[in-house]
């Protein structure tokens with residue numbers, strides 16, 4: 001399930017940088033444009049938890 005583009009607009013990194021995220025549709029991940037953390041997208045829902053970061 002693809003991530004809603006409108007949702008992507010309002011999403012920000014949960015780390016203190018609060019930077020915008022880049023969506024990788026193929027990998028179903030969100031990558032922070034500032035700190036480079038990668039967040040999973042599961043069933044169209046981004047998992048923006050710092051303790052879930054690989």
Ligand SMILES: [Zn+2]
Nearest residue numbers: 013015032035
């Ligand atoms: Zn970040």
